[in-house]
Amino acid sequence: MALSRLTSRSNIITRPFSAAFSRLLSTDTTPITIETSLPFTAHLCDPPSRSVESSSQELLDFFRTMALMRRMEIAADSLYKAKLIRGFCHLYDGQEAVAIGMEAAITKKDAIITAYRDHCIFLGRGGSLYEIFSELMGRQAGCSKGKGGSMHFYKKESSFYGGHGIVGAQVPLGCGIAFAQKYNKEEAVTFALYGDGAANQGQLFEALNISALWDLPAILVCENNHYGMGTAEWRASKSSSYYKRGDYVPGLKVDGMDAFAVKQACKFAKQHALEKGPIILEMDTYRYHGHSMSDPGSTYRTRDEISGVRQERDPIERIKKLVLSHDLATEKELKDMEKEIRKEVDDAIAKAKDCPMPEPSELFTNVYVKGYGTESFGPDRKEVKASLP
């Protein structure tokens, strides 16, 4: 059935055994076809179709994971205000559809590399809430042992390459990962995510040139949330059609608040990258929070704009409407799910708060890989020795 997002929610007549009924449906993988809300805009390629194959399980999974992401970011907000998270904290709420849609279209062999707004992508790649909150609070059990922080989440087993603080520097890294994938003849692709602010970095175009020249399976994804910290995109870029910026590289503009559009686009891009080389995806998305926790987010945009987007285009609301209109769950069940999620997040935070800080000796570990035996001692070292193998 093709359903438009704007169809009104159908009234769910509460049936007896409705709970059992929807639980049956939730493990059901009967295909559902969903139409994306907006068509794709393409540059130098044929856009994919608007009908996306999905299933009821996937729909509920989407809802659950996105609600988890949203809840996690809100919790991180409170933790930051409680001064348990320090430094920089860049929150992803509003942009969850990009992380979810991308994850649904690819495997763990495909690599993702992103900038500093990486909490939700890390979660999507298989990170646990405990790892995330421990790392944010600088504890031992964090994914980077507490030494990375908010901007440095990595998960090697799931091919998640981070987590980078310097704007735009992750794009050449991503093209390098794509190069390695081609070198090793793996049939995998790399998604290098960057923002509309980073789209003006020179190294991006350098990396794109090399990727196109060497036919690397690199997909550059511009998460266009329309603001580069405090600067609106029309004040920073002469051309805000980021998907066309590749010039000779094909591009696709996607509604980034629609998880299914993202999924379709990523699937399409993966196929394109494996066969023909790099492609640019522009995800039209929005962030509710400011750039980071030190930015209120309202000095350069109006509150009406933020609440307007929240009402019209919120990705979780969209999925919720779809779930309800396909009778996959009742309102109450979804509310219960959200309560469960809230409890899960609170439990993870409590557990992370109990986790100890890293040992002082951790200060000096992982600076070098112990290959040729460099030893260094603590701050009161008397004589530094280079031990020879």
Next chain:
Amino acid sequence: MSSIIHGAGAATTTLSTFNSIDSKILVAPSRTNLSVRSQRYIVAGSDASKKKNFVSGLRVRHSQKLIPNAVATKEADTSASTGHELLLFEALQEGLEEEMDRDPHVCVMGEDVGHYGGSYKVTKGLADKFGDLRVLDTPICENAFTGMGIGAAMTGLRPVIEGMNMGFLLLAFNQISNNCGMLHYTSGGQFTIPVVIRGPGGVGRQLGAEHSQRLESYFQSIPGIQMVACSTPYNAKGLMKAAIRSENPVILFEHVLLYNLKEKIPDEDYICNLEEAEMVRPGEHITILTYSRMRYHVMQAAKTLVNKGYDPEVIDIRSLKPFDLHTIGNSVKKTHRVLIVEECMRTGGIGASLTAAINENFHDYLDSPVMCLSSQDVPTPYAGTLEEWTVVQPAQIVTAVEQLCQ
């Protein structure tokens, strides 16, 4: 041994340089800085340890043997072993080729490294042998291709990134500092970056300010990287191989003027320790620490110093980060005087850090303050005479040693 191409400055050699296989007896003309002496002959044969024929008046502290050349001769070279002679850039190429043969993950990327063969011929012939995917000609975008090398290294490849001139790597400083050096730490040890960044640097022959940069001082603070500087064909090949095999990011500094040094190196597979300093000439009076091209200026000065009666201990520190304080410390404990001769700028150079390290660790053993001779804090001028004066010359080294040894 290695022949030196340098002729400026007031200090001239009293012994002409000769090939180690040369068995002719050399007679040195009595010139210049052998002050009051006249008609003095210094005779040396190829078997240096045996012959010791010299006229009295020349004070030589070492009673065991006259050292005919100031560079330490490895015993292996005087034996009848097979070794082969080659130039420094060929040694680098050999090392690179052997490592690429040994490990299929090693690849080279840089400007004109492939079809052109490398601007200093270090990668000559490799593209034909290994193909375009392993020897990659990149466009001119240092920032991006250094980043790509680092990204590839995160997945397990071992790229050797060549900067056509070290100075160009300033464009890639962000990638080298933030990503190369720090990713192992900020990922909690998940990713290793086994990358080698190499290229020629240093003051050449009137190349101008921007092409005569010495980047070791800029990179030395970056945590997580190792820096080595090669100076002879032997250690060039050894360090190249060790750097490629190392799991840490290594920056290998070569020098534009040293590429044509000729030396005989062993046939067998060998690597040099990345963190070890090389004892060039053992001595008793003063420790002279140096690296890269300045090693040859020091050795030139050492010949003069030997004739004046001093016995300098010359150490090529090779490892610029971390310093081999073990070898250096042992030397300081023996001689009690240190002179550092480097090509870096005075401000914030390698010598400055080394001075601090020696003062902190070996303060009790020093009889005089550590002296550091470095290049002047100016952009390198084009004019030949001015350029000579930006770098440390052997005469200045001799003066400094005389000053320190009073």
